[in-house]
Amino acid sequence: MTPTNETPEPHGSVADAVKGNWVDRLAPAPLRPYLRLSRADRPIGTWLLLLPCWWGLLLAMLQDGRAGWHDLWIFVGCGIGAFLMRGAGCTWNDITDRNIDGSVSRTASRPIPSGAVTVTQAMAWLVLQALIAFCILLTFNWAAILMGIISLLPVCIYPFAKRFTWWPQIFLGLAFNWGALLAWVAHTGRLEWPAVVLYIGGICWTLFYDTIYAHQDAEDDALIGVKSTARLFGTESPKWLRRFLVLAVLLQMVAVIGAVVGASPVALLVALLGTWAFGWHMHWQLSRFDLEDDARQLMLFRSNRDAGLLPLPFFAVALFV
Template structure:
């Protein structure tokens, strides 16, 4: 194996020989990698805004937690994250082969064909539609509308230094859908929560993008990491401060109980840790800070659920 090939293997974002792949037939493994089942953090980041919004609506309405609704959104997030990754890899297959971290993904490495990837995508979308049909009409319409954000996302890194903003618009759409699945309508609290999520994504995905900035610059792709460069840390402070502010405003508008603000304070502490310890020149450090955002999801969700119980 050449030193170049070794470099690609060492830098790959695929988790080799993970527990899930060891338990599935070999023919399924490329699809598991295409869906990023070995890296569930993306599913969590897509799911938490949905769960937050469900909990916010139920806490505001003094309703008990609806575990079936939480389960439906969990399955939907898994399917739609897989669909989004598949769209991304289809459109980026020629670029991915030139980036060390992505060169061993199923499409650029030839593990599956373009036609197979498209059939897989259609199956995922069909599964997502089946889940949408089990929700309220308002949530169904919002779910269909989300495709207008999902499909263009992979193109954003070619035309703007702010693809992270488009990802924020896309990944936090569940903040609108969760409330709509409970109330069959929208209101200001989920809109404010949606805006908060956009700033959250701007923060964590800028950190994530610092892993690829050298390769991105060489092949002409753009990102907020390249745009901000050494100014990243102060901008992270801005993004995360606005996230906290809009999360707080969502709670105030929903008139939910005080435990929510304990969760929000814990999130602020975690953001402070991210900003003060991130090393934008250390890929492993950036990946760890990015993955740590699952704690943000759990902390805020805990505050919301406790607020519902206290209310």
């Protein structure tokens, strides 16, 4: 046998998981298929669900100038809730896509198509995650609880969107950026227009990063008839990505101005610097985008955690100036 320097993949590991992730190395073996079902071995999705929550919370605090201990719990609770609801959403997605995932090379190793988890077991896992997340939601105010319940609608619809529209990324954006509204309401007790603008800007950001992500599956999707913006735009994708970049940055700027307009000019400038840093990172991604390089696309997609984190320290500092 010819010797090889490659490290063998852990049994049951999913193809696009982060190499050496904590699930493969540290999680108890019986729990690993369920954690993989929740994408715990691919944490980027939790970040992309969580970051709009933190944007919304900090801008709400800037808007009314209040910061209390309950805001710290909202910050932490959104983190736990994002992990759980991203897991529940991914579980639902894999249940509905079980007949599609087996036909796509990147997803064929997922727990349901690979046989590691049955559909019944996946449903039980989904319910458990959702119930724990609901208990966290109950610690927020009634307006936020209502927002959380409404968020289930886009979550339930998203897995089916690629069957009936070329723009399933819009439905993903509706679901993944809902936290901007929920966290704002959890702090203020009411929904205000800067939160809505921030939400729409987040949807444009999702269109940006998930179009990049979808290019990995474009050929397989074409064979099985699954729709996406990557297939719709094709070689025109860079032009569309630039449009989404501009819209995401402009809308976040409008949200920041609406939230911080009553504060000092220095606070407004600092907060806007956060949005400009966010836009700079998206521009960096676009400058390195390559239609033919799947590994590059995955790297750029994952880098959106850093893009979404960039505004946060600026928003936080603006609270104190």
